Amino acid sequence: GDSVTQMEGPVTLSEEAFLTINCTYTATGYPSLFWYVQYPGEGLQLLLKATKADDKGSNKGFEATYRKETTSFHLEKGSVQVSDSAVYFCALSDRGSGNTPLVFGKGTRLSVIA
């Protein structure tokens, strides 16, 4: 079945550092790809998404590019802030193969220190 693999962390960075969280996927069809963020005590919020190859999703300084050739959707941010501390989930949706609405990676906990 479909799956998502992401670095599990935790990742600890200093403020203004560069962030990369790796995400790779396997899918039988042509999935859409998502990054969700979960702040402490809250549900998941969509951070960005991409629905076809070479699409770049971006939001709040975060970016990720849908790379079909490497089956990857790595999350990047040029300069992290303390307020970015959260758990980040990579996910895919592969409706073509009749799968679930979203298949998630295990999540990556990011801590940003001042």
Added chain:
Amino acid sequence: KAGVTQTPRYLIKTRGQQVTLSCSPISGHRSVSWYQQTPGQGLQFLFEYFSETQRNKGNFPGRFSGRQFSNSRSEMNVSTLELGDSALYLCASSPLIGTGRETQYFGPGTRLLVL
């Protein structure tokens, strides 16, 4: 527009009891999905409803069930609770179903503790 709401936010039950969780989707959204989040297993899909019909079901035992009402509100029920059912239960809604490109909007979750 109000977001996805879930009630109750916190719940403590004992083994063997049953529990019902409620989810109200964003106004106009007709699809509701449920996920279980635990530290060990991460986020796992439970079921998906659209227009009062279950369209997808995850790999959970029959103790887990759900339904959707004509106003798109959804409930999930867990019977004969086990310690391993302790988790954060998340509900998500979307306007449509089936393209794979739709965004799922999540509620804050219901945290269930089984003692």
